[in-house]
Amino acid sequence: MSTFNGIIHEFPDIRVDFFRGFDRQPPLAxxxxxxxxxxxxxxxRLRSPFVYCSSATREILLRLEKYPCRLNYAKGIFEDPRMQTYKHLAKVLKPIPLDTPTMVELEPDKNIQVTLLDANHCAGAVMFLFEGNGKAILYTGDIRSEPWWVNSIARNPSIIEYSTGLKILDCVYLDTSMLDDLPLQTKAEGLGELLEKVGRYPEDTIFHMQAWTYGYEEVWVALSKTLNSKIHVDKYKMGVYKSLVTKSTDKRFAAQTHLTKEAPYLVGFTCGNNQREGCLTLDENVRIHSCEKGMGCTVTETRPIVWIQPIVAHLEDGRDMVEVGIGGGGDDLAQKPSLDTEDILALIEIISQNDSLLCDFGSEVKQILKKALATSRDIELDIEVSDFTEGESIKEILNSLAKKVTAIRNPIKKPEENGHHYQLPNRIRFPYARHSSLPELRYFVKTFKPKDIWPCTVDPVSWLDRAITIRGLFGDICSGDVFKHDLQMDQLSEARRQLKEKSEGEENEPETQQTTVSRLGPPSSPVIPSIAPPQPCDSNNRNITPTRKFSPTVSSHMPRSRHTNFETAQDCNGAPSSVLPQQDKRDYDSFRHDQDTSVGSDDDEDLILQDSQASKLSAHAYETRLRAFQAARANMEGNGPWNSINLISTTDNHSTLEPDLGNS
Ligand SMILES: [Zn+2]
Ligand SMILES: [Zn+2]
Ligand SMILES: [Zn+2]
Structure with missing residues (x-):
């Protein structure tokens, strides 16, 4: 989840992807x-200034529905969530075409040039290249920086000056959602695996693909083409995706514009006088479903279903890393109720007065609330809007948050059973990461060799505890030697040190501190090898090839057994073709009574806590950091009385202590 505070240091007049706190310093764009x-x-709540984005993002946003549920403080219950939309932004949202350097006037005689570049993340997602006043930065938003995509961005004429070394980017504001040093399967490998797996089932099998957020559009295209079936979606999803094909006039055969490359296949197009239908349909009598649960689809409610679940990756030890987004993050395509900042604050106040309300995972639930508050983000609840009963009790809301904790704590699952001819599983997992891990990010950074990197997802406490630094992650492939984020973290570190000294002076309680140390323990992360030390940058070496050590592996990392009966035919572009093995089918009846166990099941034999921002560090550095922040961390973790917990402000990327939130 992005924790970025919207501020681009090189261009202080603009804000990106964060629209709060404008009263202090209103942006110009x-x-x-x-x-x-x-x-x-x-x-x-934004009314001005203009918000620039891609056309697809604008159309989707104008149709997005959000369901904040309001706390009735007097009654101590949550009221029914009311639908909110972004329709009022129609005149504020200004689309800019991709790959087109565009001058935006901030005020008379003050301009900034922006270029939108595809981000390989979800429909409409872009990166922004900002240039002006002798400065240039690249804001990535969220990216899946697969090697093929990096190579295509590098040769894009509107940014080629920076990939060839003619000019140097001052900073890349980077998607650091996932900093694990692990290889990911490419999306093409994931799709190939999915198509091979669905091909094993009888031809009357009904599949449900959990497209719980934007970013699985290509999966729909591949599934629909291979199984030769349309895909049932609910009216909400259909309305959103239909907006991606626009007409210049209302006339039947008016010229159409397709706002994403998948749009015509998904929702149809005109060819001559012919209206071609898309693969998404409201007709539920089809083999593939991506309809929302509880929205009244009689097929998925009454027939046996094979559930298709995208995951992040197959790990090298054979286990799977699942998306914590399912039940643990933003369900943007599902109509789930959410808590906004005001309600989160109210909830914190209520549980501070009555700790007995917290049952399962109490301290983790507090953590979720605190982090959402510290980064000014809403929390989406794991409850269907349709299931939301009038007057949902606070206890039920907290239980829903506890479910999130379970998902976040258990991102690693044992592999699904391999299908045999007599036993096809009713759940299919396939790897399809929408963010990049460290090796892919390093390849991206190495391609541009910017002066500096600013991370857009940071858990400051975890970074300090584990001594994660920009210099350590990317220093050897940047062309500068000053890393602004590291300097800010040093300041935070110093503030924590002073806080610790102060608290030690006030009350010396060695027992409490001992507890904190043993509970923290050394960083445990089974899949994160050590990060290479920074090396001097070779400015002549600008080859667009992955480094040996961090080479994003293009071959599959699936355990060998997964390859049984799987020979991916490839076309000349390396994409898997639709030629699939058809063996090992079994009767539909043989699995019709299976239950869906794909979501929320805790079937782990050995639980592993996966911190997606972890890295190993030297024992000395770790001990030094650890001792320095015992006191501060205890406060952050909520070990002391609830009211004494310090929160970090959203200014300066959450690195300064915020007096308004309880810090002195
Ligand atoms: Zn994000
Ligand atoms: Zn995203
Ligand atoms: Zn359906």
Whole structure:
């Protein structure tokens, strides 16, 4: 989840992907990279200035529905969520075409040039290249920086000056959602695996693909083409995707514009006098479904279903890393109720007065609330809007948050059973990461060799505890030697040190501190090898090839057993073709009574806590950091009385202590 505070240091007059706190210093222009909810903070209340984005993002946003549920403080209950939309922004949202350097006037005689570049993340998602006043920065938003995509961005004429070394980017504001040093399967490998797996089932099998957020559009295209079936979606999803094909006039055969490359296949197009239908349909009598649960689809409610679940990756030890987004993050395409900042504050106040309300995972639930508040993000609840009963009790809301904790704590699952001819599983997982891990990010950074990197997802406490630095992650492939974010973290570190000294002076309680140390323990992360030390940058070495050590592996990392009966035919572009093995089918009846166990099931034999921002560090550095921040961390973790917890402000990327939030 992005924790970016919207501020681009090189261009202080603009804001990107964060729309709060404008009263202190109103921006002259805003930019929105894509429609995922962690990038929309504050946008519902924005009235000015203009927000620039891609045409697809604009059309999707104008149809987005949001369901904040309001706390009735007097009654101590949550009222029914009321639908909110972004329709009032129609005149504020200004679309800019991709790959087109565009001058935006901030005020008379003050301009900024912006270029939108595809981000390989979800429909409409873009990066922003900002240039002006002798400065240039690239804001990535969220990216899946697969090697083929990096190579295509590098040769894009509107940014080629920076990939060839003619000019140097002052900074890349980078998607650091996932900093694990692990190889990911490419999306093409993931699709190939999915198509091979669905091909094993009988031809009357009904599949449900959990497209719980934007970013799985290509999966729909591949599934629909291969299975030769349309895909049932609910009216909400259909309305959103239909908006991606626009007409110049209302006439039947008026010229159409397709706002994403998948749009014509998804929702149809005209060819001559012919209206071609898209693969998305409201007719439920089809083999593939991506309809929302509880929206009244009689097929998925009454027939046996094979559930298709996208995951982040197959790990090298054979286990799977699942998306914590399912039940643990933003369900942007599902109509789920959410808590906004005001309600989160109210909820914190209530549980501070009555700790007994918290049952399962109490301290983790507090953490979720605190982090959302500290980064000014809404929290989406794991409850269907349709299931939301009038007067939902606070306890039920907290239980829903506890469910999120379970999902976040258990991102690693044992692999699904391999299908045999007599036993095809009723759940199919396939790898399809929408963010990049460290090796892919390093390849991206190495291609541009910017002076500096600013991370857009940071958990400051975790970064300090684990001594994660920009210099350590990317220093050897940047062309500068000053890393602004590291300097800010040093200041935070110093503030924590002083806080610790102060608290030690006030009350010396060695027992409490001992507890904190043993509970923290050394960083545990089974899949994160050590990060290479910074090396001097070779400015002549600008080859667009992955480094050996961090080479994003293009071959599949699936365990060998997964390859049984799987020979991916490839066309000349390396894309898997639709030629699939048809063996190992079994009767539909043989699995019709299976239950869906794909979501929320805790079937892990060995639980592993996966911190997606972790790295190993030297024992000495770790011990030094650890001792320095015992006191501060204890406060952050909520070990002391609730009221004494310090929160970090959203100014300066959450690195300064905020007096308004309880810090002195
Ligand atoms: Zn994001
Ligand atoms: Zn996103
Ligand atoms: Zn359906």
């Amino acid at each position: 805003c930019f929105l990279s894509h429609v995922h909810s962690d990038h929309l903070a504050g946008l519902d």
